[in-house]
Amino acid sequence: KAGVTQTPRYLIKTRGQQVTLSCSPISGHRSVSWYQQTPGQGLQFLFEYFSETQRNKGNFPGRFSGRQFSNSRSEMNVSTLELGDSALYLCASRTGALVGTDTQYFGPGTRLTVL
């Protein structure tokens, strides 16, 4: 079974621009979550989508948004980029069952650099 894929792997943008990252989950997984990883703040939860609906959201400004399509693929958008948005953005998928044992599997990440 193919793992979680993310595109692009690397991205360089300038302040004020917007960016869209894409994530394809493991086949059969209906939940996709996004995380931001920075050296200072570590790994932080952005949001989770399940069946095209945002099910949970972390503590991030409204510039960070996402969506999920009917095939469970998800996109994350960041508008009006700031230098502090430079990070590794990780996508994770799971079946979406509301049980604690439902393990999240991560993609390779997109490394975003904002200049």
Place this chain on the structure above:
Amino acid sequence: AQKITQTQPGMFVQEKEAVTLDCTYDTSDPSYGLFWYKQPSSGEMIFLIYQGSYDQQNATEGRYSLNFQKARKSANLVISASQLGDSAMYFCAMREGRGGGADGLTFGKGTHLIIQP
């Protein structure tokens, strides 16, 4: 207050020795799951092992085992017979059960493990 605490920022271990990576957690939720992930320098997070709050036995997956002490709120990862390829960052994470488990994972700051030949 931090929900997940990993007190070892870095560790050096000789190859073939056993390694214990510490993790303590804080939650008032009776239902939660604890996860360990490995992150090599490439960046991808690799799932290693899971322990549920109601599990009676410690989880094991190959060379990985989880020393779960519920009363002390600790979930230490034990790697037996370490290998050079085990060198990586290791993260402890928790999902609380409120909301039916829809919350995202809360991660610790990680431990950078270096295996020396």
